[in-house]
Amino acid sequence: MTLALYAHPLSSYCHKAEMALYENDTPFDLKMLDGSEPVWSEFTKLWPIGKFPVLTDGDRLITEATIIIEYLDVHYPGATRFIPDDRDAAIEVRQLDRFFDNYINTPQQRIVAIAIERDLGDEAKFRGQLETAYQVLDRWMDGREWAAGGAFSLADCAAAPALLYADWTHAIPKGHKNVWAYRDRLLARPSYARALDEARPYRHMFPLGAPTDRD
Numbered sequence: 001m002t003l004a005l006y007a008h009p010l011s012s013y014c015h016k017a018e019m020a021l022y023e024n025d026t027p028f029d030l031k032m033l034d035g036s037e038p039v040w041s042e043f044t045k046l047w048p049i050g051k052f053p054v055l056t057d058g059d060r061l062i063t064e065a066t067i068i069i070e071y072l073d074v075h076y077p078g079a080t081r082f083i084p085d086d087r088d089a090a091i092e093v094r095q096l097d098r099f100f101d102n103y104i105n106t107p108q109q110r111i112v113a114i115a116i117e118r119d120l121g122d123e124a125k126f127r128g129q130l131e132t133a134y135q136v137l138d139r140w141m142d143g144r145e146w147a148a149g150g151a152f153s154l155a156d157c158a159a160a161p162a163l164l165y166a167d168w169t170h171a172i173p174k175g176h177k178n179v180w181a182y183r184d185r186l187l188a189r190p191s192y193a194r195a196l197d198e199a200r201p202y203r204h205m206f207p208l209g210a211p212t213d214r215d
Contacts, residue, residue: 003028003076005068006043006054009202012105012161014053015195016065019157022191024078028055066097069154082154089149096148096155103133104162108169112207130170134179141178145185152189160186164196164215169208187215 005021005028007014021028031039033052046061047054055062055071062071073082084090107126114123141147147155163183166172172179186192196215203210 004031004056005029006031006033006039006046006052006056008033008052009199010205011052012109012165013065015161015164015192015199016157017053017055017068018195018198019160019189019191020069020072020082020154022194023080023082023152023157023189024072024076026072026076026078066101066154066158069157073154080152082157084149084151084153086149092148093153093155097158099133099137100147100155100158100162103129104137104166105158107133108162108166111169116207127170130166134166134172134176137182138176138178141182144178144182147182156186156189160189160192161195165206168206168210168215 003021003026005014005017007018007030009032018030020026031043033040033043043052043054044050046056047063049063051063053065053068055068057071057075062068069082083093107129110126111123111130114121114126146152147159149155159182163172163179163186167183172183174180187196
């Protein structure tokens with residue numbers, strides 16, 4: 001059975017799911033959600049909620065990037081395991097996955113939304129949330145190669161796009177050397193480098209402007 005991923009080329013959560021698929025060379029068909037038909041109608045019929053990514057496995061529908069990665073770990077396991085067998089390590093992985101989604105990705109996306117809507121009301125609050133998250137992460141990553149569980153995991157799939165776009169949106173201070181070293185490792189990871197390269201033709205669409213000389 002062929003997996004199919006409905007994904008938008010710039011979406012951080014789509015990058016997260018793609019990274020997991022590429023990490024273990026899991027075969028799948030990419031259904032590009034660029035507004036073209038018939039893919040867009042297929043997607044909205046499958047998932048009227050309209051949030052992406054969505055993975056299909058035959059007649060089975062799996063939604064949300066974190067759950068997609070957990071599904072792959074159970075049903076399409078490879079050399080990289082995204083959730084450790086040790087339950088305490090698994091808790092740490094899931095905790096860091098939530099950290100990147102909730103405390104880095106969410107305020108980053110809110111800042112972008114504010115820019116699109118031309119409403120500056122809460123921008124300072126969300127930038128402050130990113131500053132705090134950067135500080136917490138810099139302390140956490142001291143002496144660590146990967147975010148949690150002692151090995152590359154679901155948490156790192158969450159971290160890669162979160163830290164990519166967060167720095168584009170609200171620059172990570174250069175003094176947070178642990179965060180920068182970790183971000184560099186993530187962007188150099190072949191599975192994420194592939195997802196990032198596939199998004200390059202679309203990065204001019206990033207509302208705040210994407211760097212042209214790095215990443």
